[in-house]
Amino acid sequence: MTYQPSELQLERVAYKRSRAVRSVLIAAASTAVLGTVLVVAVTGSPGWQKVKETFLDLDTARSSLPAILDGLVLNLWLLLFCALGALALGLLVAVVKTLRGAVFFPVRALATAYTYGFRGMPLIIVLYVLCYGVPGLRFSWTPPVVVLGGIAIVVTYAAYIAEVFRAGIESVHPSQRAAARSLGLTYWQTMRHIVLPQAVRRVTPALLNDLVALQKDVGLVSIAGVIDAVRAAQIEVATSYNFTPYIIAGLIFVLLAIPLIAVTDWVTLRAARRQSAGGTS
Amino acid sequence: MPRARFALAVGSAALLALAGCGTAADKKSDTKPDAFGCTADKLPTLAKGKLTFGTDNPVYGPWFVDNKPESGQGFESAVAYAVADKLGFPKDQVVWTRVTFNAAIAPGPKAYDIDINEFSITEDRKKAVDFSTGYYDVKQTVIALKSSKIAGATSIAALKGAKLGAQVGTTSYKAITDVIKPTDKPGVYNNNDDAKAALANGTLDGLVVDLPTAFYMTGAEIKDSVIVGQLPPLPGVQQEQFGLVLDKGSKLTGCVSQAVDQLRSNGKLAELAKQWLAGADGARELS
Numbered sequence: 001m002t003y004q005p006s007e008l009q010l011e012r013v014a015y016k017r018s019r020a021v022r023s024v025l026i027a028a029a030s031t032a033v034l035g036t037v038l039v040v041a042v043t044g045s046p047g048w049q050k051v052k053e054t055f056l057d058l059d060t061a062r063s064s065l066p067a068i069l070d071g072l073v074l075n076l077w078l079l080l081f082c083a084l085g086a087l088a089l090g091l092l093v094a095v096v097k098t099l100r101g102a103v104f105f106p107v108r109a110l111a112t113a114y115t116y117g118f119r120g121m122p123l124i125i126v127l128y129v130l131c132y133g134v135p136g137l138r139f140s141w142t143p144p145v146v147v148l149g150g151i152a153i154v155v156t157y158a159a160y161i162a163e164v165f166r167a168g169i170e171s172v173h174p175s176q177r178a179a180a181r182s183l184g185l186t187y188w189q190t191m192r193h194i195v196l197p198q199a200v201r202r203v204t205p206a207l208l209n210d211l212v213a214l215q216k217d218v219g220l221v222s223i224a225g226v227i228d229a230v231r232a233a234q235i236e237v238a239t240s241y242n243f244t245p246y247i248i249a250g251l252i253f254v255l256l257a258i259p260l261i262a263v264t265d266w267v268t269l270r271a272a273r274r275q276s277a278g279g280t281s
Numbered sequence: 282m283p284r285a286r287f288a289l290a291v292g293s294a295a296l297l298a299l300a301g302c303g304t305a306a307d308k309k310s311d312t313k314p315d316a317f318g319c320t321a322d323k324l325p326t327l328a329k330g331k332l333t334f335g336t337d338n339p340v341y342g343p344w345f346v347d348n349k350p351e352s353g354q355g356f357e358s359a360v361a362y363a364v365a366d367k368l369g370f371p372k373d374q375v376v377w378t379r380v381t382f383n384a385a386i387a388p389g390p391k392a393y394d395i396d397i398n399e400f401s402i403t404e405d406r407k408k409a410v411d412f413s414t415g416y417y418d419v420k421q422t423v424i425a426l427k428s429s430k431i432a433g434a435t436s437i438a439a440l441k442g443a444k445l446g447a448q449v450g451t452t453s454y455k456a457i458t459d460v461i462k463p464t465d466k467p468g469v470y471n472n473n474d475d476a477k478a479a480l481a482n483g484t485l486d487g488l489v490v491d492l493p494t495a496f497y498m499t500g501a502e503i504k505d506s507v508i509v510g511q512l513p514p515l516p517g518v519q520q521e522q523f524g525l526v527l528d529k530g531s532k533l534t535g536c537v538s539q540a541v542d543q544l545r546s547n548g549k550l551a552e553l554a555k556q557w558l559a560g561a562d563g564a565r566e567l568s
Contacts, residue, residue: 051389135483243387
């Protein structure tokens with residue numbers, strides 16, 4: 001027997017469609033009105049010409065772009081290494097924090113002190129201590145300041161990421177752990193095969209969110225003297241007294257973030273669907 | 282009232298000139314602003330009857346002393362008060378406001394009438410702000426720790442392999458990239474305190490600052506440091522000069538420039554430079 005919608009149902013569908021069309025039209029109209037008001041208000045302001053020249057100057061944009069892209073290379077390398085480093089260290093700390101047994105108290109206490117300390121400490125201060133303090137010790141093996149800056153970012157972000165991982169680990173129901181142990185799996189096998197896969201999947205959206213934040217914060221190593229994209233823009237601004245390079249750098253960062261944000265949204269949506277679907281996955 | 286004062290000024294200047302005494306020329310130039318209509322009561326300043334100077338926070342010696350621009354101590358503070366005096370603002374009618382670099386050059390209403398903070402005059406920058414005529418001829422200078430490999434360098438070529446640094450947004454940084462052109466990327470710091478720290482802890486081989494700052498840093502601030510030498514001006518620049526910054530199209534620019542010109546021609550600028558930037562000659566020139 002094939003499905004035959006009733007007269008009433010067809011009417012309902014038609015009505016729903018008409019309401020949808022109507023709401024789209026209203027949304028479009030109100031957006032157009034608001035947009036027009038904003039554009040007129042901004043471009044009609046007495047200082048618009050000056051602001052346009054200062055923030056949206058094509059010549060300055062063109063001449064500053066190579067320097068900004070040059071600086072962006074540093075941001076991308078740092079993003080890659082800091083993301084991997086922070087994920088690894090965060091996972092390690094999270095696992096250490098879940099260790100049971102009196103003998104592990106010292107490492108547990110250390111891990112707890114670490115996550116408390118570095119979540120509270122402003123990143124810029126960690127950067128100052130590592131990038132200016134460590135070279136001052138004058139070891140013969142002092143790494144370059146950009147590496148020290150990377151380490152500062154890793155230890156700061158790993159503290160956040162550790163807490164995210166820990167939340168994930170604790171969200172796995174104890175019965176899973178008990179079942180695994182009763183099957184004869186060791187603590188590490190249980191962790192590796194039962195707990196972590198579920199934990200990581202549950203906190204992926206939160207982790208990706210931290211990565212988006214990390215992407216912007218890697219540029220803070222510029223306080224150590226290295227030139228990232230934003231610092232390159234700042235140098236261009238100081239040369240020309242024109243702010244357009246900041247806009248260009250900002251747009252590049254947005255373009256970089258969009259894929260990551262889109263992936264975050266998609267993963268979040270998928271996870272939510274799976275969790276609320278109740279066993280259909 | 283202004284007219285009466287004008288007549289009086291011209292009259293007294295004429296009298297002094299007629300008297301023919303040796304100091305007549307000086308006296309005459311002192312009253313000159315009136316002749317150009319640059320008097321305190323006619324100038325459209327931000328706050329009526331007051332002249333507002335802007336500068337960054339913190340500010341450094343020898344340009345300012347103890348981060349207190351309002352003390353009149355330090356070269357730029359002294360210049361600011363001398364300019365104010367020329368324009369008819371006595372010391373108690375001068376106010377200071379702290380303006381960051383970005384705020385100083387941004388479009389839109391300015392929080393200052395005149396900003397003084399070692400701003401070098403360049404053609405590019407003139408598109409965004411007004412500059413007075415230059416009040417100080419500046420040379421970029423390399424400093425280093427005595428233990429540094431470049432401490433004894435006598436030529437620019439000897440600096441090419443060094444890790445050099447400068448404060449962000451300065452012509453000192455430009456001097457590294459455009460004059461020295463080192464093989465290693467230069468370090469760029471938020472402010473001179475960070476740059477000094479990087480020099481002191483060995484991250485940098487050398488730091489580029491202007492000459493008076495170089496004397497101040499090597500003499501008073503960084504232990505065991507020396508001036509390596511002075512750099513030639515940037516390509517295409519005859520002589521780098523510091524100028525006072527004013528809002529683009531400010532009605533004060535003409536008057537402020539005249540005041541600076543007079544302070545230069547009557548020897549006041551040289552006198553202040555001698556007082557505050559003493560010893561700022563005689564560093565080796567690198568070529």
